[in-house]
Amino acid sequence: MTDWLAGGHRRDLAIERIHAAAADLIARKGMAGLNIDHVAAEAGCSRATVYRYVGGKSALRDAVLAEATARIAETIQHSAAAHTGSDRITHAILAALTAVRADPVATAFLATTTPAEVDEYLASNTRLASAATQLTGTGDDLIAGQWIVRVVLSLLFWPATDPAEERTLVERFVLPAFGT
Known part of the structure; x- marks a missing residue:
């Protein structure tokens, strides 16, 4: 039997493998499928x-969601980078919809969580709001960022x-809010 942590830094390899297992379980079974015994x-x-490498269930959930969020943000950044002004806002919001819909962890999270959890992790998340303003090029207005996040969420839940x-919808109702 080979050591599953051979060939690199043990801690990093363990965390990567555990996060991948948790992400796979979430994608297949939803947030309720995240169980430490099943992940192990x-x-x-x-x-x-x-527990040694990633902590308990909530720490593991938070880490997997953070990784999914980072993947989605990177996709949006690459997609919107060449755009400016109102075109960037539109492009970033539409790219967000596409990226979230394509991400199995994000899709499972949205499909299997309560509205309170969606609000806690997404709609009221100031880091996500800040990222939304950066990705859309709309400045540092956190209220605007939270509104952008809510626009994306509304289109995800009611496409x-x-x-x-x-x-x-984005061009007609979102862009005017930014004076474009």
Whole structure:
């Protein structure tokens, strides 16, 4: 039997493997599927190893959600980087919708959490609001960032019939709020 932590820095390898197992469980079974025993079994380690390297269930959930958020933000950043002004705002919001819908952890989180959890982790998250203003190029207004996050969430929970309609909604109702 080979050591599953061979070939690199043990701590980093353990965390990566445990996070990957947790992300896979969330993607397949939703947030309720995140269970330390199941994560340990998926990662091929003991329950004690999970606690030693990543902490308990809430720390693991938070880390996996942070990784998904970082992946999504990077996708939006790459997609919106070449755009400016109102085109950047529109492009970033639409890219966010596409990136969230394509991410299995984000999709499972939104599908299997309560409105209070969505509010805690997304709508009221000041770091996410700050990222929204940076990605859209709208400045440092956290209230505007929280509103952008809520716009994205509303379109995720109540999508338009097609991408063209979503673009129209953003251009007609979001852009005027930024004076564009």
